[in-house]
Amino acid sequence: FAAPSSVGEPTTFVHLFEWSWPDVAKECETFLGPQGYAAVQVSPPNEHITGSQWWTRYQPVSYQLTSRGGDRNAFIAMVSRCKAVGVDIYVDAVINHMAHGSGKGVAGSTFANKQYPIYSPNDFHQTCAINPTDYGNNAWRVQNCELVGLHDLDTDSPYVQTQLANFLNDLLSVGVAGFRLDASKHMPPSDIGDVLAKLNKESVVFQEVIDQGSEAIKASEYFQNGLVTEFKYSLKLSETFKTGKLAWLKSFGEQWGFMPSYKAVVFTDNHDNQRGHGGAGSIVTFHDGKLYDLANVFMLAFPYGYPKVMSSYEFNGDTDAGGPNVPVHQGNTLNCNAQQWQCEHRRPFIAGAMRFRNHTTGNWTASNWWDNGNNQIAFSRGDQGFVAINRESSSMSVKLQTGMKPGTYCDELSGGKNSNQCVGRSVVVDQDGNTQVSLGAMDAIAIHHDSIT
Numbered sequence: 352f353a354a355p356s357s358v359g360e361p362t363t364f365v366h367l368f369e370w371s372w373p374d375v376a377k378e379c380e381t382f383l384g385p386q387g388y389a390a391v392q393v394s395p396p397n398e399h400i401t402g403s404q405w406w407t408r409y410q411p412v413s414y415q416l417t418s419r420g421g422d423r424n425a426f427i428a429m430v431s432r433c434k435a436v437g438v439d440i441y442v443d444a445v446i447n448h449m450a451h452g453s454g455k456g457v458a459g460s461t462f463a464n465k466q467y468p469i470y471s472p473n474d475f476h477q478t479c480a481i482n483p484t485d486y487g488n489n490a491w492r493v494q495n496c497e498l499v500g501l502h503d504l505d506t507d508s509p510y511v512q513t514q515l516a517n518f519l520n521d522l523l524s525v526g527v528a529g530f531r532l533d534a535s536k537h538m539p540p541s542d543i544g545d546v547l548a549k550l551n552k553e554s555v556v557f558q559e560v561i562d563q564g565s566e567a568i569k570a571s572e573y574f575q576n577g578l579v580t581e582f583k584y585s586l587k588l589s590e591t592f593k594t595g596k597l598a599w600l601k602s603f604g605e606q607w608g609f610m611p612s613y614k615a616v617v618f619t620d621n622h623d624n625q626r627g628h629g630g631a632g633s634i635v636t637f638h639d640g641k642l643y644d645l646a647n648v649f650m651l652a653f654p655y656g657y658p659k660v661m662s663s664y665e666f667n668g669d670t671d672a673g674g675p676n677v678p679v680h681q682g683n684t685l686n687c688n689a690q691q692w693q694c695e696h697r698r699p700f701i702a703g704a705m706r707f708r709n710h711t712t713g714n715w716t717a718s719n720w721w722d723n724g725n726n727q728i729a730f731s732r733g734d735q736g737f738v739a740i741n742r743e744s745s746s747m748s749v750k751l752q753t754g755m756k757p758g759t760y761c762d763e764l765s766g767g768k769n770s771n772q773c774v775g776r777s778v779v780v781d782q783d784g785n786t787q788v789s790l791g792a793m794d795a796i797a798i799h800h801d802s803i804t
């Protein structure tokens with residue numbers, strides 16, 4: 352692994368979807384810290400309904416830190432082991448609603464008729480269903496009725512706000528650094544603001560708001576509380592890589608109608624849309640092989656937003672299926688393969704492009720843009736880095752301006768530099784800043800100022 356000094360400034364986080372706390376801790380120590388990932392989004396850590404489906408985690412029963420991920424002690428150990436190697440933990444906080452119907456939670460708590468360990472019926476909105484048509488024209492129903500039958504908390508009430516703040520403060524007190532606020536679109540932004548005002552530590556907050564541009568509730572209403580997911584990015588990037596032209600990406604970002612870069616959390620795919628849930632669309636995923644690598648290289652090399660890398664598991668078409676029945680780390684064996692955990696964040700192109708982003712924070716522009724009018728593109732990050740992507744079925748051969756000083760650089764996507772030697776490919780930049788780019792079909796290279804030999 353790269354020495355800590357070569358990590359650069361962390362710029363990217365990873366969603367280790369359904370990973371257990373011991374697996375997350377081990378991954379921080381063996382890969383994420385040494386490579387330079389900034390943080391991990393973990394699955395909801397609080398008590399949820401029983402069942403093998405992944406989505407049981409989105410039906411809270413209590414805020415006890417007992418979940419399929421592990422118990423409270425395992426959670427705390429994970430947070431501190433990750434922190435020790437420079438990796439933050441972001442908790443997926445499910446605060447809009449509680450579990451549907453009646454039953455038992457994984458820590459043994461029971462619930463029925465809107466009665467939970469810390470909530471009773473008057474802590475909820477009245478029972479009404481969010482209808483598909485409400486999204487277009489009825490903001491009130493989207494925020495006050497039930498999302499897929501999940502009992503909707505009265506997030507306006509002081510009692511509920513206090514319980515939510517206690518839950519989040521408990522997480523902060525054990526070292527959690529940030530939150531994904533699940534189903535934020537289903538809560539008025541001012542209610543979220545009231546809860547956040549009760550937190551006793553600064554934290555990274557990103558609100559999950561699915562806004563594809565045509566609904567009553569806009570992502571921009573949530574800017575006052577922190578960062579917001581930019582779902583247009585996921586859909587447009589996926590469509591462009593699948594059926595469009597990479598040349599279009601020259602103006603990717605605000606000019607495509609996206610929110611300001613500094614507010615946006617961006618991703619190629621997420622745990623919902625990769626399996627047809629949560630808005631979906633035609634989305635690139637690990638199933639797309641090389642195309643997926645290239646889409647991630649673009650996301651990570653291009654100066655827009657705070658990127659989240661998705662780390663998934665094979666579900667063989669069963670969109671409810673929970674994670675593989677094996678740990679990711681089994682002794683020294685890593686169960687990352689076609690049929691189990693996917694570990695996309697470990698793919699050389701994805702980890703390499705993450706490192707490229709870490710080493711190019713000094714210039715937040717895409718300059719020297721070049722494209723062939725079709726699916727070959729290249730751009731510089733000022734004099735900090737240069738990337739070329741060939742998404743065509745034929746090879747790419749062209750002399751291009753890199754914006755970088757002359758020298759021999761190591762391609763970060765094939766392993767970068769190790770004790771002044773290139774692990775993989777090298778790239779020569781001449782006296783004029785040009786390089787001869789020679790790439791096969793579905794290939795890419797990325798060099799940066801610290802990868803010079």
Ligand code: LAG
Binds near residue numbers: 407408499500559
């Ligand atoms: C989210 N963001 O706003 C999560 O990203 C998304 O994964 C959650 O839905 C949703 N909001 C609620 O937190 C997931 C599944 C749903 C699942 C739900 C609750 O996508 O399919 O619903 O979690 O577990 C399931 C069943 C429904 C049923 C419901 C209540 O699929 O058919 O109505 O449970 O029993």
Ligand code: CA
Binds near residue numbers: 495538
């Ligand atoms: Ca609500």
